[in-house]
Amino acid sequence: xxxxxKGSKVAEVLIVGAGPSGLVAAKHLTQSGxxxxxxxxxxxxxxxxxxxxxxxxxxxxxxxxxPNPNVRDLExxxxxxxxxxxxxxxxxxxxxxxxxxxxxxxxxFMPSDFRVQTLDGVADDWPFTYEDLAPYYDEMEAEIGVSxxxxxxxxxAGKGPPLPALPIGRMGRKAAEGMNKLGWHWWPAPNSIxxxxxxxxxxxxxxxxxxxxxxxxAKATFDVTHLPAALKHGLRLVAGARVRxxxxxxxxxxxxxxxxxxxxxxxxxxxxAVIVCCNGVGTPRLxxxxxxxxxxDGLANSSGLVGRNLMLHPYSTVVGxxxxxxxxxxxxxxQPIQSMQFxxxxxxxxxxxxxxxxxxxxxxxxxxxxxxxxxxxxxxxPAFHQxxxxxxxRSFEWGxxxxxxxxxxxxxxxxxxxxxxxxxxxxxxxxxxxxxxKRLSEFxxxxxxxxxxxxxxxxxxxxxxMTDRSEHNTGASLxxxxxxxxxxxxxxxxxxxxxxQWGRSHDVPNLFVYDGSVFVxxxxxxxxxxxxxxxLRSVKHLIADRRNMKVAA
Amino acid sequence: xxxxxxxxxxxxxxxxxxxxxxxxxxxxxxSTVDVGGAPLDRIxxxxxxLLETFIRGLAAMAGKEPEGAARALxxxxxxxxxxxxxxASAAYYMNPRVMQLIGYPGQERRPIDPDAPSxxxxxxxxxxxxxxxxxxxxxxxQST
Numbered sequence: 001x002x003x004x005x006k007g008s009k010v011a012e013v014l015i016v017g018a019g020p021s022g023l024v025a026a027k028h029l030t031q032s033g034x035x036x037x038x039x040x041x042x043x044x045x046x047x048x049x050x051x052x053x054x055x056x057x058x059x060x061x062x063x064x065x066x067p068n069p070n071v072r073d074l075e076x077x078x079x080x081x082x083x084x085x086x087x088x089x090x091x092x093x094x095x096x097x098x099x100x101x102x103x104x105x106x107x108x109f110m111p112s113d114f115r116v117q118t119l120d121g122v123a124d125d126w127p128f129t130y131e132d133l134a135p136y137y138d139e140m141e142a143e144i145g146v147s148x149x150x151x152x153x154x155x156x157a158g159k160g161p162p163l164p165a166l167p168i169g170r171m172g173r174k175a176a177e178g179m180n181k182l183g184w185h186w187w188p189a190p191n192s193i194x195x196x197x198x199x200x201x202x203x204x205x206x207x208x209x210x211x212x213x214x215x216x217x218a219k220a221t222f223d224v225t226h227l228p229a230a231l232k233h234g235l236r237l238v239a240g241a242r243v244r245x246x247x248x249x250x251x252x253x254x255x256x257x258x259x260x261x262x263x264x265x266x267x268x269x270x271x272x273a274v275i276v277c278c279n280g281v282g283t284p285r286l287x288x289x290x291x292x293x294x295x296x297d298g299l300a301n302s303s304g305l306v307g308r309n310l311m312l313h314p315y316s317t318v319v320g321x322x323x324x325x326x327x328x329x330x331x332x333x334x335q336p337i338q339s340m341q342f343x344x345x346x347x348x349x350x351x352x353x354x355x356x357x358x359x360x361x362x363x364x365x366x367x368x369x370x371x372x373x374x375x376x377x378x379x380x381x382p383a384f385h386q387x388x389x390x391x392x393x394r395s396f397e398w399g400x401x402x403x404x405x406x407x408x409x410x411x412x413x414x415x416x417x418x419x420x421x422x423x424x425x426x427x428x429x430x431x432x433x434x435x436x437x438k439r440l441s442e443f444x445x446x447x448x449x450x451x452x453x454x455x456x457x458x459x460x461x462x463x464x465x466m467t468d469r470s471e472h473n474t475g476a477s478l479x480x481x482x483x484x485x486x487x488x489x490x491x492x493x494x495x496x497x498x499x500x501q502w503g504r505s506h507d508v509p510n511l512f513v514y515d516g517s518v519f520v521x522x523x524x525x526x527x528x529x530x531x532x533x534x535x536l537r538s539v540k541h542l543i544a545d546r547r548n549m550k551v552a553a
Numbered sequence: 554x555x556x557x558x559x560x561x562x563x564x565x566x567x568x569x570x571x572x573x574x575x576x577x578x579x580x581x582x583x584s585t586v587d588v589g590g591a592p593l594d595r596i597x598x599x600x601x602x603l604l605e606t607f608i609r610g611l612a613a614m615a616g617k618e619p620e621g622a623a624r625a626l627x628x629x630x631x632x633x634x635x636x637x638x639x640x641a642s643a644a645y646y647m648n649p650r651v652m653q654l655i656g657y658p659g660q661e662r663r664p665i666d667p668d669a670p671s672x673x674x675x676x677x678x679x680x681x682x683x684x685x686x687x688x689x690x691x692x693x694x695q696s697t
Contacts, residue, residue, distance in 0.1 A: 055659060056596075057659075057660055058643070111689060112692075119690060129694075153688050154688050156687075166665070167665055168673060176678055180681055185685070187682065196667040203664070216662070329657065340689075341688070343689075364659075370635045371635065372635040373631035376623070380573040381575055382575065
């Protein structure tokens with residue numbers, strides 16, 4: 001039996017998901033006087049439970065603090081079937097969402113990212129431009145406390161990050177020297193990691209444990225940056241609330257959601273409007289699970305595009321090994337420097353669009369788990385020591401984040417058999433690298449190898465696109481990226497998009513999507529900065545337009 | 554010795570660990586830094602997801618000549634040998650003596666001075682990038 005949430009009144013706005021976009025929305029709505037309930041399937045994270053200041057750190061990030069939910073396998077996670085995907089996924093289910101384990105690369109997209117059809121004849125243009133979004137980038141950078149250096153010639157002139165850049169260290173300097181020899185672009189990278197004390201956060205101390213729990217309290221996670229203000233202004237946060245479906249009335253308006261609490265009870269939270277912020281996998285999963293007589297194919301899905309156009313940012317790296325002692329376990333990780341030298345389209349290369357590069361530290365001596373079946377004499381015995389002497393403290397990588405163009409065949413569907421621990425059908429990902437991605441990756445790997453050699457690397461290790469799907473659910477995919485974007489595309493035409501430029505469903509006028517699902521294209525940048533800027537733009541429009549919003553009675 | 558695994562498997566682990574991580578130059582063999590003692594129990598307690606595979610691999614090697622058994626396991630059950638290697642490596646690299654020998658202080662704090670001038674601005678490292686100017690394509694038209 002479904003019971004109405006004890007003591008709950010009908011909320012003005014129900015937000016599903018307390019990750020970055022959900023908490024940006026919650027903060028701004030509550031500050032504007034809205035009565036808001038936020039349902040989050042995960043729990044609050046005890047930042048004291050991180051392992052970054054303990055000797056077992058490298059061991060624990062291969063399981064408990066792994067960014068892939070299928071590896072962590074926590075009760076608060078839901079399984080995702082990636083057996084038909086070339087790329088594993090990255091997400092964390094908790095208050096704060098994936099910001100708990102993200103790398104804190106706080107990027108802006110470039111102007112061309114919003115005009116790929118006009119400039120390159122592929123995919124679609126976004127319904128707004130870089131210039132339209134720039135004020136929201138500025139505001140989010142100020143809210144988050146981004147550290148970086150203004151004036152990057154890869155972006156239009158602007159305010160620049162509010163906090164000084166983090167040090168680039170020996171690794172960043174070594175990489176930069178190589179880029180200078182080649183005449184290629186590099187720049188001290190922007191990180192959502194405080195370089196000085198900022199609104200309750202401590203300054204970074206370069207532990208290099210950013211992606212698996214920042215023990216310094218320097219990395220911006222949204223349970224720290226946005227939740228307190230939202231709670232202060234009246235947000236009702238319900239953690240451990242796993243939403244099964246969005247409810248609709250006879251008029252086709254959203255009326256709330258059914259969720260399952262951690263005692264296994266089904267509950268109902270009613271609301272006049274619903275904002276879904278469950279990420280590029282969780283949002284289409286929830287909408288597809290919200291079938292009704294009015295919406296037999298899932299909610300907001302008249303276009304048939306809910307779940308389609310999944311983009312995951314295929315990732316490849318070139319690791320350089322140097323004679324110099326680089327202390328390459330140090331942070332930020334995070335990123336010391338980045339390059340957009342090969343970001344823009346040059347069709348003579350045989351592909352369109354490009355990739356952002358970033359330097360990442362080599363990490364500690366344990367590294368990832370050993371590859372099963374590696375020839376014995378290459379891994380063990382004297383080779384164990386020789387490998388470490390060659391790599392540890394002397395290696396870093398150029399990570400290559402390829403722009404992933406939307407293709408309808410790459411998609412999130414409901415798995416016919418797999419379900420989460422509450423019996424809710426799980427998501428299955430069907431995703432293949434495109435030919436453009438393969439060519440792009442091959443080109444960029446060759447250039448990154450040149451960059452490493454110019455920097456003085458004595459040897460390089462090239463790690464191309466992941467091809468072994470059997471590694472998806474093991475710690476072996478520790479560094480693999482799977483940003484989740486595109487599965488509820490925004491646009492002006494209801495036939496070819498799921499939501500409008502403000503994140504409002506074309507089909508259900510009081511249903512909104514604010515997470516990375518709405519991305520029209522993926523760009524080649526880490527997405528959280530743009531997810532938040534777009535969410536901020538959307539929620540500010542909702543607030544300004546509140547009197548005109550059609551709501552459930 | 555008692556603990557999370559029995560004495561026979563523990564002895565097997567230590568013997569195999571010395572094959573995987575032998576003495577080399579200044580570096581000690583695994584057994585000499587107590588990888589089979591308290592560190593082993595701590596690792597298997599923290600990572601109980603490894604236990605089943607770990608024990609399976611050790612059981613297959615128990616009572617056999619260590620190097621031959623380890624090489625054979627790498628062929629017959631590579632996942633088990635990899636798990637045993639991970640546990641041995643983790644115990645080895647958490648040892649303070651080993652950390653000191655390889656120059657690794659752990660993921661230690663390295664406080665920064667955010668107001669210190671950046672070297673790359675002072676010594677001109679970044680200047681060529683600045684001098685080359687913009688590298689982005691501007692928005693071709695403004696939204697209406």
